[in-house]
Amino acid sequence: MIQQVASGIYSYLPLGWRALRKIEDIVRQEMNRAGGQELMMPVLQPLELWQETGRHLAFGKSMFTLSDRRERKLCLGPTHEEVLTDMVRRNVQSYRDLPLLLYQIQTKFRDEPRPRGGLMRVREFTMKDLYSLDADEEGLDQNYRKMIQAYSDIYSRCGLSSLLVEADSGAIGGKDSHEFMVIADSGEDVVIHCNRCHYAANVEKAQSIKSKAADEDPLPLEEVATPGMKTIDEVAGFLGVPPSRTLKAVFYAADGELVFALIRGDLEINEVKLRNTLKASELRLASEAEVQGAGLVAGSASPIGVSGIKIVADDSITLGANFVAGANKPDVHLRNVNPRRDFAVDLLADIAAARAGEACPRCGDQLLSTRSIEVGHIFKLGTFLSEKLGALFLDQDGVSHPIVMGCYGIGIGRLLAAIVELNHDERGIMWPATVAPYHIYLCPLYMDNPQVISVAEKLYGELEAAGWEVLFDDRRESPGVKFNDADLLGLPLRLTISPRTLESQSVEVKGRGQKEARLLPLETAVATVKELLASS
RNA sequence: CGGGGUGUAGCGCAGUCUGGUUAGCGCGCAUGGUUUGGGACCAUGAGGUCGGCGGUUCGAAUCCGCCCACCCCGACCA
Numbered sequence: 188m189i190q191q192v193a194s195g196i197y198s199y200l201p202l203g204w205r206a207l208r209k210i211e212d213i214v215r216q217e218m219n220r221a222g223g224q225e226l227m228m229p230v231l232q233p234l235e236l237w238q239e240t241g242r243h244l245a246f247g248k249s250m251f252t253l254s255d256r257r258e259r260k261l262c263l264g265p266t267h268e269e270v271l272t273d274m275v276r277r278n279v280q281s282y283r284d285l286p287l288l289l290y291q292i293q294t295k296f297r298d299e300p301r302p303r304g305g306l307m308r309v310r311e312f313t314m315k316d317l318y319s320l321d322a323d324e325e326g327l328d329q330n331y332r333k334m335i336q337a338y339s340d341i342y343s344r345c346g347l348s349s350l351l352v353e354a355d356s357g358a359i360g361g362k363d364s365h366e367f368m369v370i371a372d373s374g375e376d377v378v379i380h381c382n383r384c385h386y387a388a389n390v391e392k393a394q395s396i397k398s399k400a401a402d403e404d405p406l407p408l409e410e411v412a413t414p415g416m417k418t419i420d421e422v423a424g425f426l427g428v429p430p431s432r433t434l435k436a437v438f439y440a441a442d443g444e445l446v447f448a449l450i451r452g453d454l455e456i457n458e459v460k461l462r463n464t465l466k467a468s469e470l471r472l473a474s475e476a477e478v479q480g481a482g483l484v485a486g487s488a489s490p491i492g493v494s495g496i497k498i499v500a501d502d503s504i505t506l507g508a509n510f511v512a513g514a515n516k517p518d519v520h521l522r523n524v525n526p527r528r529d530f531a532v533d534l535l536a537d538i539a540a541a542r543a544g545e546a547c548p549r550c551g552d553q554l555l556s557t558r559s560i561e562v563g564h565i566f567k568l569g570t571f572l573s574e575k576l577g578a579l580f581l582d583q584d585g586v587s588h589p590i591v592m593g594c595y596g597i598g599i600g601r602l603l604a605a606i607v608e609l610n611h612d613e614r615g616i617m618w619p620a621t622v623a624p625y626h627i628y629l630c631p632l633y634m635d636n637p638q639v640i641s642v643a644e645k646l647y648g649e650l651e652a653a654g655w656e657v658l659f660d661d662r663r664e665s666p667g668v669k670f671n672d673a674d675l676l677g678l679p680l681r682l683t684i685s686p687r688t689l690e691s692q693s694v695e696v697k698g699r700g701q702k703e704a705r706l707l708p709l710e711t712a713v714a715t716v717k718e719l720l721a722s723s
Numbered sequence: 724c725g726g727g728g729u730g731u732a733g734c735g736c737a738g739u740c741u742g743g744u745u746a747g748c749g750c751g752c753a754u755g756g757u758u759u760g761g762g763a764c765c766a767u768g769a770g771g772u773c774g775g776c777g778g779u780u781c782g783a784a785u786c787c788g789c790c791c792a793c794c795c796c797g798a799c800c801a
Binding site for chain 2: 191194247249265301309312313314316357366375472564596597598600602632633663666669671672685
């Protein structure tokens with residue numbers, strides 16, 4: 188199907204390529220049906236265009252860059268908003284030119300830190316990317332809904348049941364964003380969802396209702412010795428308080444600046460939320476040296492009395508009182524710490540990771556979590572890019588406005604991988620008929636028998652004439668070898684011809700998912716195949 | 724980038740610790756023959772910069788150093 192060339196770089200072999208093209212066809216049909224117009228934009232892009240929007244910073248090292256012979260900086264497009272917006276600003280003048288849905292199926296390059304999972308996460312991949320261009324938010328909303336419908340249709344035609352979840356918009360930017368997920372244990376993503384009200388979100392984005400830890404009057408601040416106690420569990424256990432009555436400090440470097448992140452001890456920090464809150468493009472844990480250099484004591488760090496560091500706190504610190512927190516001295520903590528009274532924070536926001544078991548932010552029911560594969564991602568970009576690049580139009584009154592944009596992506600190779608992941612057994616792949624590289628595995632046995640060959644060739648011709656794609660296994664291999672390869676390839680239908688089936692003027696048929704084969708009379712075989720494939 | 728691991732025939736591996744004939748095994752491949760309803764068998768044969776460079780040694784797949792590639796776990800995304 189596929190073969191690795193280098194880390195995150197693959198060749199498609201003939202069968203894999205056929206399946207990929209089937210998926211592309213489905214995607215193309217649904218995009219056209221939704222009113223999309225196909226076009227083609229270049230992989231090779233001038234870096235200046237990215238400097239205009241500033242997004243080369245957000246992509247950072249993920250962007251492959253190069254220079255031409257005149258030392259002009261170019262990049263291999265990780266996505267195409269810049270090129271498209273540039274095209275649009277030169278062609279769209281009036282509200283009469285809108286709305287517009289433009290798409291392509293094109294190669295993208297992203298120098299991923301760690302390619303993995305075969306085709307799941309690669310550095311060169313084909314993506315269908317559609318861009319919606321509207322005069323106003325209502326138009327965007329309408330197209331956004333239209334795309335959600337088209338995407339659902341695509342996945343179901345590919346034999347997958349998809350789940351629409353709220354998502355973080357990441358490096359692409361924009362405000363509203365959703366992902367299409369396929370439930371799979373092997374997936375890299377985690378979805379937090381609620382079965383009662385159907386709230387569903389990527390963990391990166393998911394919220395939950397935070398419990399109230401305590402409701403009591405503030406007591407006076409008090410130092411306690413905590414020899415050797417550093418982690419929340421150690422400190423809480425030693426002092427005999429639940430973790431929810433403590434405050435946890437974690438240090439990050441956000442675009443090089445040290446940040447003091449504070450959260451209630453029973454919760455974990457969601458780094459995506461934190462990065463968004465800080466509006467940072469790069470976020471990582473601070474090194475020990477950086478923490479010490481700022482005069483902080485890891486294990487006993489305290490928001491009280493620190494200065495010169497930005498403090499970002501999760502809003503959970505307001506849901507309680509009289510917390511235990513560090514004293515910024517080794518082996519000492521403070522009791523009865525109360526936010527506001529004892530220290531101030533620079534930013535107070537939701538930076539906590541939602542977890543299964545917590546309460547749904549919509550209905551309060553218990554949240555669940557599932558691993559999943561992200562097979563599509565859509566964004567309401569708004570006017571961010573059109574403003575940066577000056578993609579404007581004149582309305583009825585001759586007033587200039589930025590175009591309202593949306594973008595909608597499906598990774599074709601990843602979708603292929605997800606289909607295989609969800610449609611296989613211990614013997615091999617079980618292709619849905621819609622995306623199978625061929626419909627039928629034609630399997631003549633005893634190839635030295637002239638009658639077998641002539642009947643097989645005749646049947647092959649009739650099936651092709653009826654519009655079916657047939658893989659003719661003309662190898663002189665034993666039945667066992669052919670049957671096993673048929674299962675491995677996983678085409679929906681296997682037709683076997685042998686001296687035995689010819690005795691009754693019939694052909695044997697077996698669906699890939701079926702245990703038993705059955706005999707069909709030769710003269711009605713082609714007609715029956717149609718029924719069988721329609722139902723698979 | 725941090726942590727762990729692996730590089731020996733097309734694929735999967737043994738040999739490396741303890742240096743010493745011509746570097747093995749299974750699968751696959753080629754030729755001939757016998758076979759054939761769920762991965763047949765016999766015979767013969769082809770196929771190797773032992774990841775690369777350098778060092779130690781009479782002698783290196785094996786010891787030492789540097790580099791590279793790939794895989795897995797974490798920070799990134801269709």
